[in-house]
Structure formats: C-alpha cells, structure tokens
Amino acid sequence: xxxxSILLVDNRKAIIESFRKSFxxxxxxxxxxxxANENEAWSMLDGSQKLSPIPKIILIDVxxxxxxxxxxxxxxxxxxxxxxxxVFVITDSENEINKAAALNLNIAGYIPMSFESQxxxxxxxxxxxxxxxxxxxxxx
Amino acid sequence: xxxxxxxxxxxxxxxVDVMNVKRAFSKNNIMNPLFVAGNGVEALEMLENHIIxxxxxxxxxxxxxxxxxxxxxxxxxxxxxLKNISVFVMTTSNEDSDKINAYNLNVAGYxxxxxxxxxxxxxxxxxxxxxxxxxx
Numbered sequence: 001x002x003x004x005s006i007l008l009v010d011n012r013k014a015i016i017e018s019f020r021k022s023f024x025x026x027x028x029x030x031x032x033x034x035x036a037n038e039n040e041a042w043s044m045l046d047g048s049q050k051l052s053p054i055p056k057i058i059l060i061d062v063x064x065x066x067x068x069x070x071x072x073x074x075x076x077x078x079x080x081x082x083x084x085x086x087v088f089v090i091t092d093s094e095n096e097i098n099k100a101a102a103l104n105l106n107i108a109g110y111i112p113m114s115f116e117s118q119x120x121x122x123x124x125x126x127x128x129x130x131x132x133x134x135x136x137x138x139x140x
Numbered sequence: 141x142x143x144x145x146x147x148x149x150x151x152x153x154x155x156v157d158v159m160n161v162k163r164a165f166s167k168n169n170i171m172n173p174l175f176v177a178g179n180g181v182e183a184l185e186m187l188e189n190h191i192i193x194x195x196x197x198x199x200x201x202x203x204x205x206x207x208x209x210x211x212x213x214x215x216x217x218x219x220x221x222l223k224n225i226s227v228f229v230m231t232t233s234n235e236d237s238d239k240i241n242a243y244n245l246n247v248a249g250y251x252x253x254x255x256x257x258x259x260x261x262x263x264x265x266x267x268x269x270x271x272x273x274x275x276x
Contacts, residue, residue, distance in 0.1 A: 077246070084243035099275065104224045106217075106246030109274040123273065130270040133263050134249040137239040 004056040004136060008034045009041045009072075011064055015115050019059075022117070022124040030057070030131065038065070038072040045082055056136050058087045062102055063095045070101045077105050088127065146196035146276055149175045151183040151212065152230075153204040160257060161199065161230075164264040172197075180207025184215060187222055195225060196276040200247075202231040202238050210238065213245040226276060228267065 008019055016034045023032050033051060035041035041058075043049045058076070062069030076082045087107040089099075092115055099110055113123050152158050158176055165174060175192045177183035184207070186192045198216075202209040209229060216222045229242050229250045242250050251267075254260045 084240070084246070086243070086248070103276070106224065106248075108226075108248040109270065110276070111273045112275060113273075126269045126273055129266045130249070133251055133266050135234075135239055135252050136250070137236045137243065 002136075003029050003031065004131075005031045005033055005051060005053065006057040006059060007041060007044060007051070007055040008032060009036075009038065009058065009060040009069075010034070011036050015061075018115055018117055018120055019124070022120045025121060026125045026128055028124065028128045028131075038068045041072065042075070045076070046079065054081065054085070056086060057131070058085055059090050060087065061091045061093075062089050062098045063091045063093045067098075070098055070105070073102060073105045073107070090123075145172045147173045147175065147193050148197045148199065149177060149183065149186070149192065149195040150199045151177045151180065151204070151209065152199070152201045153178050154201070157201070157253070160260060161264075163257075164261050167261055168265050168268050170264070170268050179204040180209065180212030180215075182206075183212055187216075188219070194221075197271070198225055198227045200227055200229050200231075202229060202233045202242075210241045210245070213242065213247070217245055226274075 008016060010016055020032060033044065033055065035044055040049075044051050045054065060069060060072070062073065073087060076085055076087070087105075089102050089107050089110045090113045091111070092113055102110055111123070114120065150158065150161055152161070162174065175186070175195065177186055187194070200209045200212065209231070213227060216225065227247045229247050230253055231238070232253050234252060239250050251263060254263060
C-alpha cells in the first residue's frame, strides 16, 4: 500500500516512544499518530481532533482497560466511515475474554507482543512487510 | 499460530491459481491443512454442512462463477458460526469497489496476485510470517 496513517492507542508514554523509535529504525513509510486513551483516539477519528485522511490502521492494546478497548472497537465497527479500518490488537498481557471479543469484531490480527526494543523491532518489521503487500482503496 | 496448524480454506475457481497456492505453501513450508472450494456456493456448503473442519483462515478470490467473493463474505459475516474467521482476499481484481466492499466486510488484508510466481512466493512468505505473529 502507499503511504497511510496509523493510529496507535496506548496509555503508556514509553510504549508509544518505543513504537516511534521502531518505526524510524525500520523505516516504516507510514505516518504514526498516537492517542493516550480511547476518548482521545475517538476525537481523532470522529471529533474535534479529526485526522484527515482517516487512518487506515489502528494498533491498540485492548487489555490496558477492562472493556473500554472493546467498546471502542465496537463503536468503530458500527460507524459507517470507520468500520473498514484495519485493527491490529497488540498486547503484552493475556485476556481470553477480550481476545474472543476482539476476534468477533473482525480485527486483522491479535498479536501477543513484547514491547522491549529489540523484539519490538522484529514484530514491527513483520507487520510492516505485511502492510506493504496489502492494497487499500484509493478513497480517502 | 504455527504450532497448532489451523485449517485454511482456499476459495478459488482457477485451477492454475490453486496449484500456485499449493506450490507456494509447500515451498514456504506451510504445513497447515489446506482445503479448496471452487466458488462461494461450494465454500458455504462445505462450511455450513461441516464437510470440512472449521478453518481459522480463508483465502478468498473475488471473481468467481456462481457466487463471487464479496457475496460469499456478506453471507459469511451474517452467520454466527462463521463470522469471526480471518479472511485474506487474494485476487487479480484491482477495482476500487472490490477493495472498499472487502474492507467494509472486514477482511484482514486485500492482496493483489503478483504476476510472477517468484513474487507470489514472497507474498505468501510474508503472509506466513504475519500468521505466525497472530493468535487466532
């Protein structure tokens, strides 16, 4: 795919920084935006901070909250302009209930991940290669 | 994902393409059981009547006789037992409308079939690496 924007939702500043570093080291050509929580993310998708164009990809650890993450994904899937976004759940904790709920919402992948910088690079590089073989519509 | 070897269903009407997927799987050491349906109608029959074990992954062509990939996806997503299967579109169709429809039905990826087998091998290798990251 061409250059797209990717929205990362995580309430840990250190994780967001690790992703930024990883994106830059691997030379991911897509633009990374970040939100500290679901509310902030929603305002970037359909509120006062709305990004244009809408991100094609969301990365979120739904296990940081009890069920706000899943509710957020649910709202995306029920929104005409947002429902087609590719969602990758990335997480360093286990939660079978959230996993089943996320898979039912047709996420593109549920990925258990280590956020340590060396391993993160290998995860991001596999993801990046995958993003590079998939096509998106040219519609904004 | 690899250790469990989930079942994969390929929905594809072109026999040459079926052969290419089989060859690419074998060259990339993808050992998952692979089932093949020739079109959407056949795939639905296989899934709804439990003719094959439920796959976790479907590789779906778009342009097929009887029922095309998009029609198949629509019906699948409305079926409680089938709706959460991961679908990867693999097609020669570069139509924007097909991409929009496929992503609206939440496919995990829309992949254009490369013209050369070498490039196709690389795409399948990339898919394999991605599948290995994911829990299904």
